[in-house]
Amino acid sequence: GACRVSMSMAEIRAGFTAIKANIQSRDPIRTLSVLSHPHSLHKVKSSDRCCITHHLFTFYVDRVFKHCKTEDSFVNRKISSIANSFLSIRRKLGQCREQNNCVCGEESTEKFKQILANYEGLNVTSAAMKSLGELDILLDWMEKSH
Amino acid sequence: TDAFLPAPQNISILSTNMKHFLTWSPVIIPGATVRYSVEFQGEYEREYANESWLPISECSLSTATVCNLTEDISASVPYRLRVRALLGAASSPWGTLTGFFNRVTTSLTPPVLKVVADGHHLLVELADMGPAFQFHVLYWKKGQESRVKQKVVREVSSVVHLDTMEAGAEYCVRAQAHVEAINRSSSFSPTLCVRAQGDISLWL
Numbered sequence: 001g002a003c004r005v006s007m008s009m010a011e012i013r014a015g016f017t018a019i020k021a022n023i024q025s026r027d028p029i030r031t032l033s034v035l036s037h038p039h040s041l042h043k044v045k046s047s048d049r050c051c052i053t054h055h056l057f058t059f060y061v062d063r064v065f066k067h068c069k070t071e072d073s074f075v076n077r078k079i080s081s082i083a084n085s086f087l088s089i090r091r092k093l094g095q096c097r098e099q100n101n102c103v104c105g106e107e108s109t110e111k112f113k114q115i116l117a118n119y120e121g122l123n124v125t126s127a128a129m130k131s132l133g134e135l136d137i138l139l140d141w142m143e144k145s146h
Numbered sequence: 147t148d149a150f151l152p153a154p155q156n157i158s159i160l161s162t163n164m165k166h167f168l169t170w171s172p173v174i175i176p177g178a179t180v181r182y183s184v185e186f187q188g189e190y191e192r193e194y195a196n197e198s199w200l201p202i203s204e205c206s207l208s209t210a211t212v213c214n215l216t217e218d219i220s221a222s223v224p225y226r227l228r229v230r231a232l233l234g235a236a237s238s239p240w241g242t243l244t245g246f247f248n249r250v251t252t253s254l255t256p257p258v259l260k261v262v263a264d265g266h267h268l269l270v271e272l273a274d275m276g277p278a279f280q281f282h283v284l285y286w287k288k289g290q291e292s293r294v295k296q297k298v299v300r301e302v303s304s305v306v307h308l309d310t311m312e313a314g315a316e317y318c319v320r321a322q323a324h325v326e327a328i329n330r331s332s333s334f335s336p337t338l339c340v341r342a343q344g345d346i347s348l349w350l
Contacts, residue, residue: 008327011220084188084221
């Protein structure tokens with residue numbers, strides 16, 4: 001189903017852009033992807049977007065950001081602003097899912113399971129840093145598909 | 147030695163047009179230079195990161211009694227803020243802002259605008275209020291208040307062309323600022339009116 005959720009993508013992207021190089025430099029395994037392997041997010045059907053977006057935001061809030069603490073105060077502050085933005089948006093997406101009864105179709109459920117499998121295939125810190133480093137993949141997909 | 151150094155008092159937030167400042171009263175120790183450090187905690191830190199606090203380096207070891215939080219308060223969630231005094235190796239207890247601060251409560255002032263009649267062209271110039279802002283500009287021909295037109299202006303880098311005016315007619319403009327991130331608008335600016343250049347009659 002459709003979800004019209006106001007979110008300040010520009011602020012999230014600005015926060016991510018400020019630390020992208022730093023985060024991606026902490027990800028030694030460049031041949032693997034959490035979000036894009038084996039299939040890109042762009043294959044998700046439009047009817048499933050609301051549901052899988054909510055799943056992805058929950059994934060980042062519950063499992064990714066907490067394992068991304070660094071020794072760099074500036075990076076930690078930017079991660080905090082992204083995490084708090086994700087928390088705010090996740091809440092709106094959750095409300096929207098309930099109202100519109102957005103359910104994930106089989107394909108996108110499979111896609112999300114694959115993302116979790118990719119994530120769990122690595123040690124948690126590497127997986128979290130890789131997922132954070134791939135945030136622009138998620139942001140690009142969201143902007144293109146919304 | 148902590149009793150020697152009291153926690154900062156009168157801690158408050160000044161938030162206008164999506165710029166957020168923490169202020170507090172100075173801790174006075176005769177003959178000494180007291181410095182401060184400031185930390186923030188978002189809802190994410192409370193719920194998912196063991197209620198951890200993050201220091202704001204620009205305000206650490208500073209003697210100023212104000213700290214710009216704008217860069218760090220960049221989500222519409224409740225934040226907690228605290229400040230302590232530092233003197234040499236001694237540090238005071240934390241002084242914590244009462245309650246929470248959420249940027250959705252920032253106060254929004256009406257935009258500052260300049261309206262220009264450039265021949266038959268109705269132009270408006272808007273003062274920049276920051277990246278989070280866009281403007282709803284209303285304009286109409288005087289006497290035709292029922293036929294108000296609207297233009298949404300997202301970039302204020304240049305003068306905005308609103309309309310081509312009828313010769314000699316008077317046109318009026320007013321505007322409000324809107325912040326998409328918090329889904330709120332300011333009140334409207336005062337109405338400004340200009341008169342279009344009259345037709346030039348040529349004697350042949």
